[in-house]
Amino acid sequence: MDDILGVSGRSAVVMGGGRGIGRESALLLARAGAHVAVADIDPTRAKTVAEEVADLGVRSVAIQGDVRVAADADRMVEEAAVFAGGCFEILINMIGIASWVSVLDVDDETWDHDLDMNLRHHLYVSRAAARKMINAGIAGRMAVVASVDAYYASTNHPAYGVAKAGLLSLVKTMAQEWGQYGIRINAVAPDAVLTPRVQETIALRGFDPEVGPPQPHRPLARWCTPAEIAAPLLFFVSDLSSFVSGQTLVVDGGLFWVTSGRPGATAQATPSG
Numbered sequence: 001m002d003d004i005l006g007v008s009g010r011s012a013v014v015m016g017g018g019r020g021i022g023r024e025s026a027l028l029l030a031r032a033g034a035h036v037a038v039a040d041i042d043p044t045r046a047k048t049v050a051e052e053v054a055d056l057g058v059r060s061v062a063i064q065g066d067v068r069v070a071a072d073a074d075r076m077v078e079e080a081a082v083f084a085g086g087c088f089e090i091l092i093n094m095i096g097i098a099s100w101v102s103v104l105d106v107d108d109e110t111w112d113h114d115l116d117m118n119l120r121h122h123l124y125v126s127r128a129a130a131r132k133m134i135n136a137g138i139a140g141r142m143a144v145v146a147s148v149d150a151y152y153a154s155t156n157h158p159a160y161g162v163a164k165a166g167l168l169s170l171v172k173t174m175a176q177e178w179g180q181y182g183i184r185i186n187a188v189a190p191d192a193v194l195t196p197r198v199q200e201t202i203a204l205r206g207f208d209p210e211v212g213p214p215q216p217h218r219p220l221a222r223w224c225t226p227a228e229i230a231a232p233l234l235f236f237v238s239d240l241s242s243f244v245s246g247q248t249l250v251v252d253g254g255l256f257w258v259t260s261g262r263p264g265a266t267a268q269a270t271p272s273g
Contacts, residue, residue, distance in 0.1 A: 006239030008033025011084030013077070015067055015125055016095035018045025020195030021145060024230035025092050026053055026060075032234065034090065035059040037080040041066050059083075067095060068116045073124035077132060087136035090237045091129045094145035094229075095121060097197070098160035106158060114159035119166045126170075126185065130178050139182025143236035144171060145229065146189040148252050164189075168248050175246030184245040186236040191252035194223040219254035 012029050016022040018040030026036045030053040038053060038060060040046035046062035053060035061083045065072040081087045096118040099110045122144055133140035147164040154161020171187045178185065232249050235241055 003033065004240065005032050005234070006242075007090065007234075007237065009035075010090055011035045011037070011080075011088040012090035012092065012237070013037040013039055013063075013080035013083075013088050013129075015039045015076070015091070015093040017049055017092075018042050019049075020197065021094045021193060021226045021229045021233075022092075023049045023052075024226040025094070025233050026050075027056070028227070028230045028234050029053075029090070029092075029237075030056040030058045030060070032238075033058065035084070037061050037063055037083045037088065039063040039065065039067075039076050039080065067093075067121040067125050070124045073121060074128045077125065077128040081132050087132045087138050087140075088129075089133075089138055089140050091126070091140065091142040092144075092233050092237060093122060093125050093142070094233075096145065096147075096160075096164075098149075098154075098157040100157055102156050103158045111159045114157075115163050115166075118160055118163035119170070122167055122170060126174055130174070130181075130183055133183055134178075134181050140184075141237040141241075142174075142183070142185040143233045144185070144187050145233070146171075146187040146248060148189050148191045148250060148255070150189060150248075151250075171248065172246045179245055184236075184241070186241070186244060186246065187248040188229055188232045188236070189248050189250045189252070190224055190229050191255050192223065193226055193229055195226050222253070224251070224253060 012034045014022050014026045014036060017026045017038035026038050026049055029036050035058045036053045038046045038050040043064040046064055050060040050062040063076050063079045065076040067073045099114050101110055126142060146167050149161035150164035150168050168187060171185055174185050229251060232251055
């Protein structure tokens with residue numbers, strides 16, 4: 001059988017791989033034959049998923065660190081490169097979180113926290129990875145998780161939306177600058193994804209994950225699963241997207257096109273994944 005994805009035998013690092021979209025991405029890469037470094041701020045989560053990856057018959061390693069710290073991000077990338085025997089070919093990064101507060105009430109600490117959590121670390125991680133790939137002469141592929149909040153109002157979590165919009169611009173710029181080295185980078189922009197953290201959030205807000213999102217105009221009328229975001233991330237780091245770079249794929253069950261296509265329509269606030 002042909003390896004149509006072109007990732008079998010390659011080495012990958014998944015930042016935020018300890019749960020949710022990250023865990024599903026690590027496992028999907030492993031099922032496609034990739035060796036996976038699972039990086040997470042929580043060493044127990046990283047170790048658990050790395051063991052699950054190894055059970056699928058590929059090599060794995062757990063890496064711990066805080067990507068919001070530039071030195072930590074550099075070290076984590078270096079450890080992943082050592083695991084790969086010189087340099088990895090694939091990077092997936094989905095780390096992010098939203099603070100729930102209005103524009104009127106957001107303080108500087110919260111604003112800075114959300115920009116660190118959703119934008120700044122993408123610079124640290126992607127830049128460190130690109131330097132490794134360039135020095136090794138590897139035409140790498142990267143994929144990051146953005147959000148539909150980059151496209152329309154990010155009601156009651158403004159810094160998150162601003163950071164995700166900035167991430168889309170950063171992805172385009174990195175694609176332009178690194179394309180000469182054969183490095184591709186793309187983004188997936190989901191709506192709310194039913195990760196463990198989002199399940200906790202919607203429970204606190206009184207929503208029932210079993211009956212689907214409360215907002216109107218959702219064509220598929222259900223929550224997105226982490227695996228349904230891992231799949232397009234795998235597409236972006238596979239050979240199937242070999243001439244795609246600097247792009248963002250909206251994966252929201254049709255919500256974006258419905259809300260953006262209705263005159264005067266605005267998206268309602270949703271728990272962000």
